[in-house]
Structure formats: structure tokens, C-alpha cells
Amino acid sequence: xxxxxxxxxxxxxxxxxxxxxxxxxxxxxxxxxxxxxxxxxxxxxxxxxxxxxxxxxxxxxxxxxxxxxxxxxxxxxxxxxxxxxxxxxxxxxxxxxxxxxxxxxxxxxxxxxxxxxxxxxxxxxxxxxxxxxxxxxxxxxxxxxxxxxxxxxxxxxxxxxxxxxxxxxxxxxxxxxxxxxxxxxxxxxxxxxxxxxxxxxxxxxxxxxxxxxxxxxxxxxxxxxxxxxxx
Amino acid sequence: xxxxxxxxxxxxxxxxxxxxxxxxxxxxxxxxxxxxxxxxxxxxxxxxxxxxxxxxxxxxxxxxxxxxxxxxxxxxxxxxxxxxxxxxxxxxxxxxxxxxxxxxxxxxxxxxxxxxxxxxxxxxxxxxxxxxxxxxxxxxxxxxxxxxxxxxxxxxxxxxxxxxxxxxxxxxxxxxxxxxxxxxxxxxxxxxxxxxxxxxxxxxxxxxxxxxxxxxxxxxxxxxxxxxxxxxxxxxxxxxxxxxxxxxxxxxxxxxxxxxxxxxxxxxxxxxxxxxxxxxxxxxxxxxxxxxxxxxxxxxxxxxxxxxxxxxxxxxxxxxxxxxxxxxxxxxxxxxxxxxxxxxxxxxxxxxxxxxxxxxxxxxxxxxxxxxxxxxx
Ligand SMILES: Nc1ncnc2c1ncn2[C@@H]1O[C@H](COP(=O)(O)OP(=O)(O)O)[C@@H](O)[C@H]1O
Ligand SMILES: [Mg+2]
Numbered sequence: 001x002x003x004x005x006x007x008x009x010x011x012x013x014x015x016x017x018x019x020x021x022x023x024x025x026x027x028x029x030x031x032x033x034x035x036x037x038x039x040x041x042x043x044x045x046x047x048x049x050x051x052x053x054x055x056x057x058x059x060x061x062x063x064x065x066x067x068x069x070x071x072x073x074x075x076x077x078x079x080x081x082x083x084x085x086x087x088x089x090x091x092x093x094x095x096x097x098x099x100x101x102x103x104x105x106x107x108x109x110x111x112x113x114x115x116x117x118x119x120x121x122x123x124x125x126x127x128x129x130x131x132x133x134x135x136x137x138x139x140x141x142x143x144x145x146x147x148x149x150x151x152x153x154x155x156x157x158x159x160x161x162x163x164x165x166x167x168x169x170x171x172x173x174x175x176x177x178x179x180x181x182x183x184x185x186x187x188x189x190x191x192x193x194x195x196x197x198x199x200x201x202x203x204x205x206x207x208x209x210x211x212x213x214x215x216x217x218x219x220x221x222x223x224x225x226x227x228x229x230x231x
Numbered sequence: 232x233x234x235x236x237x238x239x240x241x242x243x244x245x246x247x248x249x250x251x252x253x254x255x256x257x258x259x260x261x262x263x264x265x266x267x268x269x270x271x272x273x274x275x276x277x278x279x280x281x282x283x284x285x286x287x288x289x290x291x292x293x294x295x296x297x298x299x300x301x302x303x304x305x306x307x308x309x310x311x312x313x314x315x316x317x318x319x320x321x322x323x324x325x326x327x328x329x330x331x332x333x334x335x336x337x338x339x340x341x342x343x344x345x346x347x348x349x350x351x352x353x354x355x356x357x358x359x360x361x362x363x364x365x366x367x368x369x370x371x372x373x374x375x376x377x378x379x380x381x382x383x384x385x386x387x388x389x390x391x392x393x394x395x396x397x398x399x400x401x402x403x404x405x406x407x408x409x410x411x412x413x414x415x416x417x418x419x420x421x422x423x424x425x426x427x428x429x430x431x432x433x434x435x436x437x438x439x440x441x442x443x444x445x446x447x448x449x450x451x452x453x454x455x456x457x458x459x460x461x462x463x464x465x466x467x468x469x470x471x472x473x474x475x476x477x478x479x480x481x482x483x484x485x486x487x488x489x490x491x492x493x494x495x496x497x498x499x500x501x502x503x504x505x506x507x508x509x510x511x512x513x514x515x516x517x518x519x520x521x522x523x524x525x526x527x528x529x530x531x532x533x534x535x536x537x538x539x540x541x542x543x544x545x546x547x548x549x550x551x552x553x554x555x556x557x558x559x560x561x562x563x564x565x566x567x568x569x570x571x572x573x574x575x576x577x578x579x580x581x582x583x584x585x586x587x588x589x590x591x592x593x594x595x596x597x598x599x600x601x602x603x604x605x606x607x608x
Contacts, residue, residue, distance in 0.1 A: 054607050058607050063508060063602075083513070087507070088510075090508065091509075091510025092510075096508060096509060098508070098607060102505045104502050104505060105252075106249075106252030106253070107248055107249070107252065108248075115505075115506065117241075118242060118511070118515070119510060119511050119515045121233075121235060121238035121241070122237065123237065124240060124241055124244065167510070
């Protein structure tokens with residue numbers, strides 16, 4: 001967005017991921033995925049529970065590394081980066097919304113939103129201001145000083161969205177974002193996502209909720225099954 | 232540089248909000264921690280003050296005291312010895328002293344009776360130390376009656392109370408005239424308790440002492456340096472005990488700190504995962520935890536140390552004065568002069584702040600190096 005370099009295409013080449021490799025309980029959660037994700041689009045990974053959606057999302061978001069294969073952002077290889085640079089990518093390129101929201105209890109909504117900005121070492125007051133603006137954008141200005149455990153489900157999720165956006169990422173990643181929401185709130189969430197797409201953000205969601213993958217704003221649905229992309 | 236500072240400021244800010252989440256737990260921690268620092272610091276400040284006080288007392292005593300020894304016991308020394316010792320190079324002054332102890336059964340304490348050289352006290356009058364004045368309820372103009380060595384009771388009028396300076400010096404003191412002293416203890420004219428010699432040049436002390444033992448074989452010279460060493464040894468011994476206690480306290484503290492700080496709850500682990508997932512580096516997490524430990528241990532240190540300072544220098548170490556000192560009756564108001572030893576301060580700081588801060592960081596290291604994708608499940 002404003003001033004930030006445009007998002008590039010994300011490419012996955014023969015990506016595989018094994019858990020407990022070499023042990024008796026070795027399990028291949030991703031078994032060779034080739035995928036190209038256009039920037040500025042909303043893509044949904046859909047599939048039954050256990051099909052590997054979360055695992056794939058973690059690898060794209062630099063939270064974990066593939067066992068084999070490559071993930072590229074433009075012409076840069078993300079999958080082989082050392083930990084420090086993976087962290088850097090998580091901080092600058094991606095914004096995360098976790099299934100359980102993963103807000104830090106006991107802290108205020110404002111503090112939670114500011115968290116990803118902390119290691120950047122920017123001006124603290126400016127960061128606070130930006131966090132306030134984001135909360136305001138999602139109608140949470142009165143809740144800024146509330147501890148997150150006092151927030152309703154919808155408020156908590158919007159706080160989580162605000163947190164994902166604080167560092168002005170180019171790609172938003174959300175794992176099962178509507179799993180804990182009723183249908184009214186799920187629709188509200190998809191509206192927010194549509195708004196972000198309008199501003200040029202790349203959005204990557206996983207879901208097995210038709211409210212998500214059948215939403216009109218979704219550009220592309222990728223179906224997964226047993227660690228593979230189907231059809 | 233600016234970026235680095237801002238980052239630290241931000242981490243500290245987060246740490247403070249994070250600590251504020253569990254005010255009960257963290258205040259309790261601060262209290263226990265502060266109490267330990269308080270105890271350790273009190274002991275250190277107090278023994279140090281005692282020692283310096285004692286040195287101060289001795290610094291005023293003469294370089295050489297000459298005692299006569301009869302059958303291995305300290306005996307009165309004839310005034311004639313002042314001439315008999317002859318001229319000795321380096322001795323700038325010499326004179327006889329009259330002093331002694333008196334046990335007062337009324338308060339079960341020993342007084343030191345002394346004929347001062349630098350002031351004249353009229354016969355029948357005394358000047359008393361603050362401790363005696365307090366315990367016997369004496370004021371200027373009152374009379375103090377003591378039973379002398381011949382069995383007769385004598386009354387002395389209190390001309391003055393000794394105030395100020397180190398109470399250790401003056402608390403149990405009674406100053407009286409030479410005539411009164413001799414009459415009270417039955418010390419005949421021409422005899423002194425001991426003789427004192429002033430020697431300006433400390434390098435001549437040994438030589439002087441040697442000459443004295445040669446010329447006056449039935450005497451024993453006592454050098455101030457030796458007394459100082461004895462005192463140091465006594466305080467050293469006391470401090471030895473204190474240090475055993477100290478070591479115990481520190482050990483207990485380390486265990487306590489380890490236990491308190493190292494147990495990473497599942498909640499904390501999850502939080503660290505979240506922080507890493509949203510882009511915190513492992514080093515950021517560790518720094519944050521460092522601040523957490525530092526904030527708690529530094530404030531506990533400051534709190535404990537200031538409290539100990541007040542305890543020792545404003546309440547006269549009320550809590551353990553009897554344990555460490557022993558002279559309970561006459562010195563209830565021993566007020567050491569405030570002093571802080573830099574090395575001691577640093578030692579205490581090192582042994583309290585350092586282990587705790589370390590203990591907070593170590594387990595974090597383990598948690599912070601785990602994979603951030605845990606938070607996705
Ligand atoms: N850390 C792990 N260790 C072992 N197996 C795992 C781990 N994470 C996920 N799996 C397995 O990988 C498979 C895919 O999981 P996941 O990506 O969470 O699927 P989805 O998000 O589509 O439900 C599941 O069978 C799960 O049990
Ligand atoms: Mg999942």
C-alpha cells in the first residue's frame with residue numbers, strides 16, 4: 001500500500017512437509033504442492049480437517065520451513081531463509097490472524113495491537129497512534145483500554161485484525177478466521193477482508209466454512225485433500 | 232542507536248504492562264525479595280558501622296600503653312617508671328593514667344571510671360556518659376551514690392552529661408577527679424593504672440617497644456596496632472558467623488529465585504509463541520524477560536537497601552542489635568554514623584540482582600528457541 005513495494009507473486013514448488021521425520025510416527029502432512037498465488041487477490045484454502053491447510057499456511061507465512069521443495073516470494077526464496085530473516089518476513093510482509101485469535105490475556109486491546117510494532121524500534125507514540133487509528137477503523141475506539149478477555153468474540157477478532165495490520169503488511173494470512181464466529185460476524189469479517197483487497201492487499205485464508213469460500217469477494221478457492229491440492 | 236533505544240523502551244513498556252497483569256504475584260515477589268535484600272544489607276551496614284566505630288575509638292588511643300605485670304597479671308605501675316625508662320628516641324610524650332572498672336549491681340553493668348587529662352573535674356563531682364545517665368535517670372545536679380572499695384558509700388554530684396560523638400566511646404564513662412579516684416578505689420599516691428607513650432613516627436614503634444621491655448623487664452608494652460588487629464579479628468569472627476548466615480540466605484534466595492523465575496507456565500510459553508509468530512525475534516523475547524527480571528530485582532534491591540539504611544542508621548539496627556553486640560544495658564541507643572561502603576554495595580548488588588535476572592532469562596532461552604508455528608494449533 002502507500003509507498004510500500006507492491007506484493008509479488010508467491011510460488012510453491014513441490015513443497016512437502018513431514019512431521020516427526022525419521023521416527024516411527026513420521027507423517028507427511030503436505031505431499032507435494034505446486035501453487036501460484038497472485039498478488040492483490042483473495043485466495044481460500046479449503047478442505048476437510050487434517051488436509052494440511054494450516055501446515056501449508058504456516059510455511060507460506062514463514063512460521064515453519066518445508067521439509068523439501070521451495071517457496072518463493074517474487075524471485076526470493078523464502079523457504080531457505082535463516083531464522084532471523086524468517087522473523088523479518090513475518091514482521092514486515094505478513095500479518096497473521098490466528099484461529100484462536102491468540103491475543104495476550106491481561107493486556108489491553110491497544111497493547112495487543114501494538115505488539116508486532118515493538119521490535120521495529122519506531123517512534124513509540126506514533127505506533128500508539130497508529131494502533132488507535134486501526135482500532136477506530138474497526139469501531140473499537142472505546143475498547144482500546146479494555147483487557148482483551150473482556151472483549152466479545154467479534155471485538156476480539158477485530159482486535160486481532162488490527163494487530164495483523166499494524167506493521168502495514170502486504171499479505172494478510174488468516175487460519176479458519178470464522179471458526180469461532182456466528183454467521184453475522186463471519187459476514188462482517190468477509191466485508192473487512194473485501195475492504196482490504198480493495199486497498200491492494202493479498203489475502204490468504206483457510207476455511208471449511210461456505211460463508212468464506214462461497215463469498216463473492218473470493219477470487220480463488222484451492223481445494224486440499226490429504227496434503228495435496230485436488231482438481 | 233536511536234532505533235535500539237526505542238526498541239528497548241518499547242520492550243520495557245510492554246514488560247511493565249505485562250507485570251501489571253499479576254499485581255498480587257509480582258508485589259509478593261517484590262516484597263519477599265526486598266525483605267531478603269533488607270536483611271542482608273542491614274547485617275552488612277551494621278557490622279561495617281560497628282567496625283568503623285571501633286576503629287575510630289582506637290584511633291584516639293595512645294600508640295603505646297605500658298602495663299606492669301606481676302605474676303602474669305596486670306598490676307598498678309609506680310610513677311617512678313616514667314623516669315626509669317629514661318629517654319627513648321621517638322617518644323614525644325608520656326604520662327600515667329588512672330582508670331578502672333566498677334560493677335554497679337543496681338543496673339548490673341560495668342562502668343568505666345577515668346581521670347581525664349584534658350579537663351579538670353572538681354572533687355566530689357562527676358561527668359557521666361549518656362548510657363549511665365539514661366539507665367540511672369541522672370541529670371545535671373543529681374547525685375550518684377556508689378560503694379567504694381573500702382565499703383563506704385560516696386555521693387558524687389553530676390556536673391555534666393557527656394553528649395555527642397560516638398556513644399561507643401562515652402556511654403559507660405564516668406569522669407572524676409584524681410583525688411576521688413584514688414580514694415574510691417584505694418589507689419595510693421604514686422601508682423597509676425598504666426602509662427601511655429605517644430610516638431609520632433609509626434616506624435619507630437617496634438624499636439621503642441623493644442627498648443621498653445629491656446629497660447623495664449616487668450612491664451608489657453601494648454601497641455595500638457595490635458589492639459586494632461585484635462578488634463579486627465573479633466569483628467572478623469563475628470562477620471564470619473554473619474557470613475555463614477549470609478551464604479545461607481543467598482543460597483535460599485537463589486533457590487527461591489530459581490523456583491519463582493524459572494517455572495515457565497504453559498501460558499507464558501504460549502505468549503512467547505505468539506510474540507515470535509507476530510515477528511518478535513528470540514533476542515527481543517529474551518530482552519523483554521531480562522527487563523522483567525531487572526525491573527523486579529532492581530526495585531527490590533533499592534527498596535531493601537534503603538530500608539536497611541534507615542533501619543541501621545535511624546533506628547540503630549533495632550532488629551538485631553542484641554544479637555550482634557552483646558552490651559545490651561548501656562548501649563540501647565547506639566547510633567552509628569551513616570556510611571556506605573562501595574565495595575559492599577557492589578557485592579550485595581551482584582549477589583542479589585544478578586542471579587535473579589539470570590534465573591529469569593535462562594528458561595526463556597529454551598522456550599524462545601521453540602518453533603513459532605506452535606501457535607497455529
Ligand atoms: N506438529 C505436528 N506433529 C505431528 N503431526 C502434525 C503436526 N501438525 C499437524 N500434524 C498433522 O498434519 C496433518 C495436517 O494438519 P493441519 O495442517 O493442521 O490440517 P488442517 O489445518 O487442514 O486441519 C494432520 O493430520 C495433523 O495431525
Ligand atoms: Mg487447521
